[in-house]
Amino acid sequence: MPASEKYKELVALLQQLGKVVVAFSGGVDSTFLLKAAYETLGNNMKGLTILSPYIPRWEIKEAKELVGKIGAAHEILEVPLLDTIRFNPENRCYLCKKAVFSLIQAKAREEGFTYVVDGTNFDDTGDYRPGLQALKELGIRSPLLETRLTKAEIRQLSRDMGLPTWDKPPYACLLTRIPYGNELKTDDFAKIEKAETYLMSIGFRAVRVRCHGEIARIEVPRGDRGKLFDVPLLDRIAGQLKEYGFRYVSLDLEGYRMGSLNEQLGSAVLPGSSNGKEAAG
Incomplete structure (x- = not known):
């Protein structure tokens, strides 16, 4: 299916979701999703960016600039370093996603939003991302994944939209x-x-x-x-x-x-994962 048709499906899905909070990092996927959600839902959406000691300050600054250009409502939620991951356990991404998205979800409900959505795309299913299990457990929706949009298609559509992130390199916390x-x-x-x-x-x-x-x-x-x-x-x-x-x-x-520090894990199965692989970065 052409990327343009998938985009139409994305718009239809966002309309069905009604009022959404977009977990917004300023990366390729979340910027594209934020733009699509704003064009589709207007004031019935907002972006929310996490500020934590392990998120670079330049990334927060860039996220603010991006959302300002798009024109969407935006909020920054400060999250301290979690005690559950203080000694960097092998399942840290599962623990972190579960805790952080629980906070985002609580804030969204408090403000009357129906869903929290994130930028997981279809390619992310090809190589296990440890946070996916946590998102699934919480009921977080992933519209780019659900409409089978790939990274290459998201970059193409982002370029067509004039988004400066279309060729941004991958980044991780x-x-x-x-x-x-x-x-x-x-x-x-x-x-x-x-x-x-x-x-x-x-x-x-x-x-x-x-x-x-x-x-x-x-x-x-x-x-x-x-x-x-x-x-x-x-x-x-x-x-x-x-x-x-x-x-x-x-x-x-x-x-x-990607994920060179995962080489120490071997084939061990990690809590909160399906096959022992940890986060890429």
Whole structure:
């Protein structure tokens, strides 16, 4: 089915849902969904963005700017670091999604909205996303998934709509930068965010800085690895990251791969998951 026909189905579904709160991160999927919901429902929808220690401040700023351009109602909900995930358990994404979306759902009901919707798309069913089980248990609706819209189609439709996020690289919360079992600390989130923001500012998109205590392990896209084989650039990067609080700065020779910290899990089955895989990031 052409993407344009799926979009018509999306509009019809949103109309059926009536009044919705869109869980809005500012990523490709949630921005597209927010735009579609606003054009379809107008004042019968609003976006809600989570502010937490593990969400980069630049992402919150970008979300505000995006929703301002679209014109939809928007609110930021502050959520502290949850005690249930403080030591970064292997099922942290399930626990986090369950807690955070319960808060969003309660707020939506309090304000008279019928449903909470999120930006899960059809491709997300091909590789387990640990939060999906929690969303299912709570009754959160995923209109892009329900209308079988793929990531490529969402990017295409976003471009047609003039949304600046159409080619935005994938991103994930900062929890995915810290190995399982390590205590989560706000100081670590701060230095990871600064390091990634710096690396993005010098031309590396989709970069990840994995935090192993005092060690920063940099992952850049595989095609960009050659750019780092420059001694003055390496010296500048190392010096900058040390200023942010890392003692040692290393480069992962394999480059960026989604969810690299999941490699330590092997085939263990995690609580709240279907096949043992954890969140991508």
